[in-house]
């Protein structure tokens with residue numbers, strides 16, 4: 001029948017008493033499209049964010065600070081009214097602040113269940129797609145170093161809450177003009193608002209958040225508030241992949257918008 005166990009020793013999914021199917025896989029659709037598109041999208045973000053993080057310039061245009069550099073720890077964020085951000089590190093700070101700042105959201109995104117799936121498939125072909133055998137000889141899952149470190153995701157969720165809090169603060173400050181008068185609204189304010197909504201939606205859609213909110217309960221009926229919140233988080237959680245991409249794109253757009261303003265390529269249209 002072609003399905004008898006075969007004593008293969010080629011390793012990986014061909015090892016042991018797996019079904020003896022000689023074809024690499026039986027999929028006839030364009031299964032490679034999703035991992036290829038995912039890899040291309042992630043690569044584009046990595047190239048863009050690396051350029052921006054190392055450029056150490058054009059990240060502040062009052063009242064906006066790039067999300068890659070927030071909270072701004074450098075003197076560069078000083079404006080006419082004293083700067084909305086901390087200048088904890090003076091002008092002696094030579095390394096780009098983004099290198100430090102980005103560790104926090106990166107720790108959350110790199111260990112995210114969705115991004116794990118995305119880069120395991122897109123970059124490591126492990127597996128390339130559902131029902132397509134991976135080329136690797138052995139498989140240890142996430143049981144060994146370094147992948148066992150993916151378990152820190154549940155803690156990085158709290159880090160992500162802090163990051164979202166900081167970006168919320170920046171969004172609130174975008175309602176002030178460069179002289180710190182409230183009531184300002186520019187196109188950048190809208191860009192920041194869209195970004196922060198997507199950042200919060202992505203953060204709350206996290207699988208760890210869902211467990212923190214509604215996990216380890218014996219009876220939902222005895223915890224009506226948590227049950228209701230769990231329902232909301234569950235709805236977001238069903239869109240986790242879409243929110244991961246939307247917020248990744250929005251954060252890059254917000255940074256690029258600040259770059260355009262700070263580099264003088266564009267000036268922020270004031271809406272009121």
Ligand code: FES
Nearest residue numbers: 112113114206207
């Ligand atoms: Fe994706 Fe937590 S699972 S952010």
